[in-house]
Amino acid sequence: MEKAKPTAPPIRDVDTYSSKVELAYNGSREDLDPYVPADHRPLESNTSSFGALAHLLKASLGSGVLAMPLAFRNAGWLVGSIGTVLIGFICGHVIHILVKTSQQLCIEIKRPCLGYADTCEIVFQNGPKPVRKFAKFARELADWALALTHMGACCVYVVVIAESFRQISNQYGGPSWSVNIFCALTLVVLVPLTQITKLKYLVPFSALANFVWLGSIMISIYYCLRDPPSISERSIANSITGIPNFISTCLFAMEGIGVVMPVENEMIKPQQFLGCPGVLNIAMTTVVALYGFVGFSGYLKYGEEARGSLTLNLPQDEILAQVAKILVACVMMLSFALIYYVPFDVVWRKVQDKIPARGHRVAIAGIRLAGTLLIVGIACAIPRLELFMELVGAVCLSILGLLLPAVTETIWRWGKDLGPCNWIVFKNALLSIFSLVAMVSGVAYSIIAMLENL
Template identity: 75%
Template sequence: MEKTTKAAKPQISTVMDAYSSKIELAYHGSREDLDPYVPADHRPHNSKTSSFGALANLLKASLGSGVLAMPVAFKNAGMLVGAIGTILVGLICGHAIHILVKTSQQLCVETKKPCLGYADTCELVFQNGPRPVRKYATLIREIADWALATTHFGACCVYVVIIAESFKQISDAYGGPSWSVSLFCAVCLVVLVPLSQITKLKYLVPFSAFANFVWLGSICICLYYCLKDPPAIKDRNLATSITAIPSFISICLFAMEGIGVVMPVENEMIKPQQFLGCPGVLNIAITTIVIFYGFVGFSGYWQFGNDVSGSLTLSLPQDEILAQTAKILVACVMILSFTLIYYIPVDVVWRRLQDRIPANRQIWALSGIRLLGTLIIVSIASAVPYIELFMELVGAICLSVMGLLLPVVTETVFRWGKDVGPTSWVVWKNFILAIFALIALVSGVTYAFKSLLEKFSIL
């Protein structure tokens, strides 16, 4: 009897241990359900930004050189169509950014990651999506990365042309050398080559701070001339030909679409849940951008009409010192901003080459890539020194894909099988937005190349 009791004790103990483990597992499981993963709680504490700071960063990043191109967009569409179109494009861009950020936030919870970038979100959505699309995860990441790189590469070309045009006008006004815009583009290498060799973002902070201050001054000068004795509205077109609408959409996309900075800004927030919603950081930023861009486009076209240039400063009077000062300020801003914008395409290329280069040669290799990229940008700008053309191409090719197409595709794949299906309104809404993006892509590229051929007298 005693032996039986002793033998039963280990069995009872084993059963009790197993039962306790099940209780503990159930307890922890219930605790996980009650306390879901909160990505913001796992982000680095030394890089968190308040909601107001996130709004300021988003506005600062979005209110860039594109605002000076809005009068050209209104020239292509007309005052009435331009005003309505700016609001519609702003709503579409804002919605695309909204669904991208929302998808990223929900994906962070599901995958238990503190934050995700733009390309990371696209890739993980496809990796965890329906089985037939998982094989495209790497491809979608490549498309996202290269669309972002090409966007900033094209913006660098725009900067070089604006710098060259500005200094050419100043040179012509004050008896300087009567060089072509292409030659002034080449001269920009004297400044851009050394600046493009800056490899650490922290060294660019002083340049960025100074550029923001100078940019504000130049915008104020431009608005002064836009509102100074404007002509009668009847002298301006309220609407133009429908064939010019693709150019309007492309330039609007180039001007407004700050999607490349949205995810980094959201990832730095202390309370990322305040980024979306009403009012929300994103909604306030988009509303401010649309109003300001629409105002500058409307007043710029109202003042200068069909003579307005690709950059508003280039339309300012040639014989006034204040106007020339604005041109110099904008040129300086473009020079200082070039390095920051140029960092993105270099980073995309370098991440793909770094592991293939020996460690003792990486410094020289990176320097060579930066030099080669700068030479390519300036060469393209010198060969095709047309601001509007670059804006149309970048807006049509890159931003219609990165800013519109990829967000709606990503949301559809993420929600497919969970709360949406073939008959869901979300799918049809995203399908319409995808068609709009493809139309903007095809028509924008077509009309941009048509304009290019006309400028070179091929057509």
């Protein structure tokens, strides 16, 4: 009896079986493929690595570069030079761990990008159970520290504008008013500027400010290098009581952490932000080199007379020096509205849901006006430029630029690849202690100086 020949399965069943295998394979392949945040970012996120570097340099090379001679005055030229490198390294490292934490978090929760406050909040939400209840507080702390930092910068801008025009007025026979009156007069320009609500309308002002700013820095450096005194006439190291003020001024000048996440979030290839050489390393190396050079040359030239803005030390009887002062004042006027946008945005996000939609336009105008009056009022009350820089650097940037990133990285990695005895825990603990010491000592010395000048 012949054996029955095996029959082939129907073609339809074979096709069905193949389809199931292919579907299973594709599904498993999708599960194995990692989530790449850059692939899911909106089309508007089209900044190249070179563009990101330009943005980061522009944000870091602001008014702070002209304050570095003041920082060196507090520390001495040798301590200031070494301290600038150390603080630059610390700032660069802290930015690195913040961006790395944010990038890893985006992959895990499958989000294309995260801001600073978002990163802090979500890290706390997904951290060990004891810290989860602090997630909302971490977000609020990041938001308000960022807002106060930019408000402090706006106060600095008002004082520089007022002092520059006061010097020019005194030189050319204008009214000999106090700097307080000139601070109040800035409202004539600043009130209309701060009513501009769309960032795109501020772009021409920002572009013009970049060119003007470069010219004023070049003129200031020219005067620093013209007939400098002997280095033996300057202190190698000053009193230890000046170190907190040096650290606070350096943090104010150098720390651009508020713009780091927006820049990284707009990059086409965010993986090129970190690494070697990487956008961050190139930017921080350039910033530290320029800040150290300006600080050293400015202190060598003007010594204990160094002011909160280098242009305020320039000669009052030379046209070129007066041009530099006018350029700096104009730059800060043009930049004020852009810097002011950050604290307004934080405040508006907190109150907009409590205001009826029909009243939003009036409320926006009112909040912008009130904020401008508050900033100018503070500048009028305490028109000491260096005190603002030291206080803002001590409080806001110690929290925003040092403490929060260190704490956030520790919570994010805790239980994954960190334990109580890991060296990263000790490193972040040292960063946290350094930030708290810098904050307390900087605030104490700033308040003492303010009381002495009332």
